[in-house]
Amino acid sequence: MKRGWLNRLFGNHGERIAARFLKQKGYRILRRQARGPFGEIDLIAKDADTIIFVEVKTRKSSVRGHPSEAVTYQKQRQISRAALAWLKKNNLLEHRCRFDVIAILHAPGEQPQIKHIIHAFEGTERG
DSSP, rough: OOOOHHHHHHHHHHHHHHHHHHHHOOOOOOOEEETTTTEEEEEEEEETTTEEEEEEEEESSSSOOOOOOOHHHHHHHHHHHHHHHHHHTTOOTEEEEEEEEEEEEOOOSOOOOEEEEEEEEEEOOOO
């Protein structure tokens, strides 16, 4: 198998872990892998009256840095644009929203270490 395909499978695995984690905290998962003209949002969840756009980063080790460090300013802009497009498409612009990051370290044979960064960044796009 090609490395990109393996990375995608591992990323999907992390998204499933993150979705299960959020459900256990009482969040409702609205969408997984929401694709639009500005890219993909890993998870869209709802907690009470807040819509949460979640970027999930999964790594097997922290040798190349903590997974959360991979959510660069450019990635934040892409997520913000995608979130705004999703909100517009679903007529939800009036809803409160926030941007979270779930960073997962999952070494082979070990339990995943999950770090949920609530309100990890501000949206960078304005409607």
